[in-house]
Amino acid sequence: MSGSSGGTKDNxxxxxxxxxxxxxxxxxxxxxVKGSVITGTLISANEYFNTLSETFEEGNEIAQFLSEQLAEAGQAAQNNNSSEAYFIHMKETKVYCGDSKPTPSKGEFLWRGKLAEIDGFFLGKIFEGNQKEV
Incomplete structure (x- = not known):
C-alpha cells in the first residue's frame, strides 16, 4: 500500500x-474532495462496471457495444489481484458543494474517483432532513 504523505493515496x-x-x-x-463532500456507499469496481453496463443494455447498437465493454471491464477488475488500487467506486452517491442541496438531488447515482485526489474521509453517509436511513 502507498504511504500517506502529500500527493499519494491514504493507505x-x-x-x-x-x-x-x-x-x-x-x-x-x-x-x-477539493472542497466538495461526496457521500454514498463504497462498492467494488466489478459492481460499478456491471451496474453501469446495465444502463446501456436496451439501447441501440452503440449502447449495446458500450454495455459489453463495461461488463468486460467489470470482469477484468474482478480478476485483477493487484495489491494497489487507483480508483474508488460508490453507489447512492450525493455531492455537496457548500450549503446547497446535493447534486444529484434525486435518484441513485454511481460515482468513480481517483484515490490520490481524496483529501479525507469519514465512515457513514450524510442524509438529508427528509431522507431515512435504511
Whole structure:
C-alpha cells in the first residue's frame, strides 16, 4: 500500500477499496474532495462496471457495444489481484458543494474517483432532513 504523505493515496482508504474489490465488501462513507463532500456507499469496481453496463443494455447498437465493454471491464477488475488500487467506486452517491442541496438531488447515482485526489474521509453517509436511513 502507498504511504500517506502529500500527493499519494491514504493507505487506510485504499485498504477499504481493496476489500470492496476483492471481497464484495460495501461501506457507507463520506469523502472530502477539493472542497466538495461526496457521500454514498463504497462498492467494488466489478459492481460499478456491471451496474453501469446495465444502463446501456436496451439501447441501440452503440449502447449495446458500450454495455459489453463495461461488463468486460467489470470482469477484468474482478480478476485483477493487484495489491494497489487507483480508483474508488460508490453507489447512492450525493455531492455537496457548500450549503446547497446535493447534486444529484434525486435518484441513485454511481460515482468513480481517483484515490490520490481524496483529501479525507469519514465512515457513514450524510442524509438529508427528509431522507431515512435504511
Amino acid at each position: 487506510i482508504l485504499e485498504f477499504f477499496v481493496q476489500a470492496a474489490n476483492q471481497h464484495d465488501f460495501t461501506l457507507d462513507i463520506t469523502l472530502n
